[in-house]
Amino acid sequence: xxxxxxxTVDHLLVGCVVSKFLLFSLFMESQLFPIFEDISFVWGRLxxxxxxxxxxxxxxLVAATWWMLWLERNNIFFRNQPTDVIQISHSxxxxxxxxxxxxxxx
Numbered sequence: 001x002x003x004x005x006x007x008t009v010d011h012l013l014v015g016c017v018v019s020k021f022l023l024f025s026l027f028m029e030s031q032l033f034p035i036f037e038d039i040s041f042v043w044g045r046l047x048x049x050x051x052x053x054x055x056x057x058x059x060x061l062v063a064a065t066w067w068m069l070w071l072e073r074n075n076i077f078f079r080n081q082p083t084d085v086i087q088i089s090h091s092x093x094x095x096x097x098x099x100x101x102x103x104x105x106x
Contacts, residue, residue, distance in 0.1 A: 001073045001083065010038040012073060013066050018085060022065050022092065027058070039066075057100075064096040 002016045013019055046059050068091050075081040
């Protein structure tokens with residue numbers, strides 16, 4: 001997405017400057033992500049995080065972030081659309097709220 005390195009899953013979801021910016025901005029107060037290594041490391045940190053309700057919220061936010069990054073990557077690749085980090089951030093919040101509301105109903 002950023003073009004700085006070859007596209008791998010780890011680079012796209014945790015190593016790219018766009019993904020790092022979004023993840024750091026989501027979790028900077030919690031100090032959950034002092035470093036990023038790979039997606040299994042990030043997900044493992046989320047699973048170990050307590051209390052459980054906060055871990056579930058963090059998992060939902062990361063899943064929404066990764067989903068929006070994948071959609072953005074496809075928009076760049078297939079539609080040649082420029083990246084808008086502010087719009088991605090807004091979309092993550094909307095999607096996470098929808099998923100949270102749906103999980104309460106289901």
